[in-house]
Amino acid sequence: MRATKHILILILLVFLVISCKNKQSNTQNPNQQNQNEVTAKDILGNSKYLAISYGGYRKKSRDFQPSIEELKEDMKILHAMNIRILRTYNVRLAHTSNILKAIRELKNEDANFEMYMMVGAWIDCKNAWTDQPLNHHEESENNASEIDRAVALxxxxxxxxxxIAVGNEAMVKWAASYFVQPAVILKWVNHLQALKKKGDLSKDLWITSSDNFASWGGGDPQYHVEDLTKLIEAVDYLSVHTYPMHDTHYNPIFWGVFGDETELSSLKRIDIAMNRAKTYAVSQSDSVASYIKSLGINKPIHIGETGWASFSNGYYGAKGSKATDEYKEAIFYNHIREWTNEANMSCFYFEAFDEPWKDAHNSGGSENHFGLFTVDGKAKYVLWDLVDKGVFEGLTRGGNPITKTYNGNKEALFLEVELPPVKKEITKNH
Known part of the structure; x- marks a missing residue:
């Protein structure tokens, strides 16, 4: 009888432990279920969910993968400035999967932490990045495994x-070392959409490709092919890139000081030039919208990339178009956020932090300086006001507190600001 009683007590204790664990798991993260229910449709084009392109690399080679703790540092910084959606570029390296692990850990530590991702799957043509002849009409054998990894994540x-974004600037023909034809992107977009229909992927997961505005039909008619039309029909939205900064060198029709503008103050001249740069970006997005409308297709458009470097020792710096410095970067960032928020578009602004691997052999190359933060965690001019407000208080990058570039000395910053070049004329279209 006594043994039976002990067994009954033991069963009761086991039942209570299981009940407590179930209760704990149900209350551990009350946002977990809600965040499962949040969809791409809810967050894209929603100004409460600011987006940014993110790479956490802190050294001159991607052989040095950021640790989970380093990624968590960055996530906290971005979350503090109301970033809620990140964009990554490939799943071949550990970077993207580690970001996801870092976000999950932060969510488990803090029920109010919220962050989502647009995961990129890198797409190449056959023989890309090899010494073999490129074949832009066939795809790399690596693409299938890249898509599989994105699906698994x-x-x-x-x-x-x-x-999930299939490819990054994978169709634009100036990506000469790896671009593919639209048929390749279409194949994988259709594959992912089929997985959604089968229930292997969430029906609410959105599928796109992230590419230059011209690749989406907004530029040269050579891109206006049947497979592009099919691709536009197949994606859930178009992720469009626009880079006025690059065109201050390659197509500077909008860039400079024109006519009577030479009589204005220095800052006014810069402001007018930067406003034209924003108008140029808007026109490229509008050109894509006009093209898909001409096809009788109605799809959302969001900005997959745009940005403005804070330094360049090449085409865009003091010896070139005089476009790059922290002041102009700040103006462009604010213009773009204002435009896209008002237009109910998301903008995965490029980019969160400087990444020195992008032009490892030239530390002054513009590709290393698109971040809103320096590698060591200094906030560039565009974010100085957030530093003043204490937004980053208690946060660090690499152990460094978040402080201002130039030690917050605006006069020192302006010593490096170049005036846009004086031009004789500007076309009526800009």
């Missing part, structure tokens, strides 16, 4: 991964 982290 979307399945493992459905509460975080809300978009």
């Amino acid at each position: 979307a399945q493992e982290f459905p509460d975080i991964v809300k978009v």
Whole structure:
């Protein structure tokens, strides 16, 4: 009898432990279920969910992968400035999967932490990045495994991964070392859409490709092919890139000081030039919208990339178009956020932090200086006001507190600001 009583007590204790664990798991992160229910449709074009392009690399080679703790540092910084959606570029390296792990850890530590991702799957042509002849009409054998990895991450982290992008600037023909024809992107977009229909991926997961405005039909008619039309029909939205900064060198029709503008103050001349740069970006987005409308297709458009470097020792700096410094970067960033928020568009602004691997052999190359923060965690001019407000208080990058570039000395900053070149004329279209 006594043994039976002990067994009954033991069963009761086991039942209570299981009940407590179930209760704990249900209350550990009350946002978990809600964040599972948040969809790409809810967050894209929603100004409460600011987006940014993110790479956490802090050294001159991607052989040095950021640790989970380093990624968590960055996530906290971005979350503090109301960033809620990140864009990454490939899943071949550990970077993207580690970001997802870092976000999950932060969510488990803090029920109010919220971050989502647009995961990019890198797409190449046959023989890209090899010494073999390139074949832009066939794809790399690596593409299939890249897509498989993206699918696996979307399945493992459905509460975080809300978009998969097939390729990055993979169709634009100036990406001469790896571009593919639209048929390749279409193949993989259709594959992912089929997985959604089968239930292997969430029906609410959005599929896109992230590419230059011209690749989406907004520029040269050579891109206006049947497979592009099919691709536009197949994606859930168009992720469009526009880079006025690059065109201050390659197509400077809008860039400079024109006519009577030479009589204005220095800052006014810069402001007018930067406003034209924003108008140029808007016109490229509008050109894509006009093209898809001409096809009788109605799809959302969001900005997959745009940005403005804070320094260049090449085409865009003091010896070139005089476009790059922290002051102009700040103006462009604010213009773009204002435009896209008002237009109910998301903008995955490029980019969060400087990444020195992008032009490892030239530390002054513009590709190393697109970040809103320096590698060591200094906030560039565009974010000085957030530093003043204490937004980053207690946060660090690499152990460094978040402080201002130039030690917050605006006069020192302006000593490096170049005036746009004086031009004789500007076309009526800009």
